[in-house]
Amino acid sequence: MEKTEKIAIFPLGLVLLPNMILPLHIFEERYKEMISDCIKNKTNFGIVYYSGNDFHKSGCIASTVSIIKEYEDGRIEIVTEGKERFKITKIYNEKSYMEADIEYFDDQYELDGEAINLAKVEGLKLLQEIMKIYNENFDFSLVDHLNPKTVSFLIAANGGFTMEEKQFFLETINTKERIEKGVKSLQIIIDRLRVSKGIEKIIQSNGYLPKKHD
Structure with missing residues (x-):
């Protein structure tokens, strides 16, 4: 019950x-x-x-x-x-x-532990990449020991997700599904951040693209 x-x-x-x-x-x-x-x-x-x-x-x-x-x-x-x-x-x-x-x-028990752990490692790498884009330092050795479910919610709490996406992560009872969707979405967020940072650099250089050197 x-x-x-x-x-x-x-x-x-x-x-x-x-x-x-x-x-x-x-x-x-x-x-x-x-x-x-x-x-x-x-x-x-x-x-x-x-x-x-x-x-x-x-x-x-x-x-x-x-x-x-x-x-x-x-x-x-x-x-x-x-x-x-x-x-x-x-x-x-x-x-x-x-x-x-x-x-x-709570999440259902899952048998495919290896796949979940691989997704967890990938998720932590992407979170670290986001930190680098924002020039923020974070010691990921503090979190790499966490279990996949905890990491999946750490990813889901990222500010790049909409509230509807976060609600989906909250309601999902499959750790593998949550963490894999989180990893996929994080990659999209990182790609957008890179484009945004590139545009920012162009604006800061008075709108001129850097010249190629032979």
Whole structure:
């Protein structure tokens, strides 16, 4: 039987993924009450993607890892971390904020471990390449020991993906499918970044292409 639970729900215009760090500035009255209740009761809440037209039923648990600042008017700045994924089974509107019964879900067990590990290595290489394009340094020895599922969400959290793509990654229960799609999409993002950087260099050189030397 699936593990079920009743939790507070926070609809947002973004997708929270497992292990993802998300700072939040809470200012709306009902969500100030929600966060206050969660902190007081030491409970987590769920974040679901709301695009304005579509309210998704699959989301991710947000755990408050630190309180940055509390204001006199009740506003609060917190840092959250994505945990388990869930599906909403029933919605309650008994409080100022939404609550829901949820069922947790996870990736299915996969037999083709070698293919998944190869995709994981390729994904980390592409993430490193993106860092180089942005002239950012990151010690990938800190993450190369991570399991493929964790790496697949690390790839999915990349800023180059749309919210719809991130929602797909969230809902996918096949690690191999998620990581392979992530790798394929990362390559497209890198190609676009290279073109963008090339155009930027041309603009910085007053629009003149570099001359070829014989």
